Amino acid sequence: MTVTEKLNGYGPLAGIKVVEMCTYVAAPATVRVLSEMGAEVIKIESFAGDTQRTQGPGFGCELTDTEDPTIDLNNTNKNWVSLNLKDPEGLAIAKKMIGEADIFMNNMRTAALQKLGLDYETLHKEFPGLIWGQMRGYGEFGEFAHSPGYDAVCWAARGGVAGTFPEKDTSPAIPPQAFGDYNTAIMMAAGLLGALVNKLRTGEGDKVVVNLYHSAIWGGSIGLCAQQFGADYPKSRTNVPNPFNNTYKTADDKWLYICQPQHNRYYNDMMKIIGRDDLVDDPRFATIENVKAEHRQPELITILDEGFAKKDLEEWLKILAEWEVPSQKVFRFTDILKDDEAYVNDAIRKVKYDAFGEHALPTTPIRFAGYGDPPIILSKPIGYHTAEYLEKFGYTPEQIAELEEKGAVKCYHGEEVPDTIFKSERQEKGEAACNW
Known part of the structure; x- marks a missing residue:
């Protein structure tokens, strides 16, 4: 047969x-x-x-x-x-x-x-x-x-x-x-x-x-388009176009990936999530246009780095889920092989x-x-x-x-x-x- x-x-x-x-x-x-x-x-x-x-x-x-x-x-x-x-x-x-x-x-x-x-x-x-x-x-x-x-x-x-x-x-x-x-x-x-x-x-x-x-x-379509408008590749995570689409290390030395493409819409939420209510509506960072024009990505990423470094990965995943922020632990193959x-x-x-x-x-x-x-x-x-x-x-x-x-x-x-x-x-x- x-x-x-x-x-x-x-x-x-x-x-x-x-x-x-x-x-x-x-x-x-x-x-x-x-x-x-x-x-x-x-x-x-x-x-x-x-x-x-x-x-x-x-x-x-x-x-x-x-x-x-x-x-x-x-x-x-x-x-x-x-x-x-x-x-x-x-x-x-x-x-x-x-x-x-x-x-x-x-x-x-x-x-x-x-x-x-x-x-x-x-x-x-x-x-x-x-x-x-x-x-x-x-x-x-x-x-x-x-x-x-x-x-x-x-x-x-x-x-x-x-x-x-x-x-x-x-x-x-x-x-x-x-x-x-x-x-x-x-x-x-x-x-x-x-x-x-x-x-x-x-x-x-x-x-x-x-x-x-x-x-x-x-597969590289977006990157090839962006390259023609000044977004040079490869990039450093300390200087990505949108800091809300980036990786961050948590308190327990694990890496978190968040993807919140609409910077302007979710900026205030992200500041509240990391405990920086003092930066809500801050004109330096509140719009992606201003962040890009004044090249403030590294500064905002440093703020986010400091915020995410205060809690463990599992705590962050629960918090981000409550705020409906798309996020995941950065997996290796060892994680995938045991992932239900x-x-x-x-x-x-x-x-x-x-x-x-x-x-x-x-x-x-x-x-x-x-x-x-x-x-x-x-x-x-x-x-x-x-x-x-x-x-x-x-x-x-x-x-x-x-x-x-x-x-x-x-x-x-x-x-x-x-x-x-x-x-x-x-x-x-x-x-x-x-x-x-």
């Missing part, structure tokens, strides 16, 4: 077929979004597998022959086929699978795609209803069109993230690995779904392209490994009322479903063995890996339906 059959028609994309030739993060994560909406996904790997399979040990996440928590991050609910695209028969099988798909998603170099006949122009002529998606580091034109791309260089470095996020006059920020990849994956999924709607209306496929550099620029809010809303789901025990797996963020929290089945070893899918295409066991002997396909011959479906916390408690 394939993973898709195990999911029993779950999701708004049930019946939609996706063939994936993707490695690392952004592109496979795009397809994970579709797989958790119920699409049937055939992930075609080389005999060596998705390069992401090599990444876990780099940050202490080991893997076994059947379990890999790193590959699970981008590859839930997929079916695993391994083909040698350099072999004519292996490539022919891939073409058959693509020909039956609604979407073909890749992040291969354009030159390699053209050499294999998997480029958009070639496949569109052969399969005019196919949606062809490509995740790129940079755009299709210009000096970097054919350069390799990772989120660290395309998104974080050239996209301005590393240079604008840190405190001013400090070293560039080092964002967590693949932070830009996961954001860009949602954008790519949106593009594919837009093309799918058009295909269902017209029968015509399309080419969908997203790149990491553009994704970073889109993340689990009850299924942003993180517990999964169990034979070798590693229970671990937290982030989920894709889109939810449909008609389907509820998606089922999650973890990844499989290379070539786990190769034989099963070849049989669906009419190959006999003897022919499959011959293809494997010739080096055209790779089949899995290890121990069976159960299709365990992991439920959300609320589903486990019987508080939410399992619509599969």
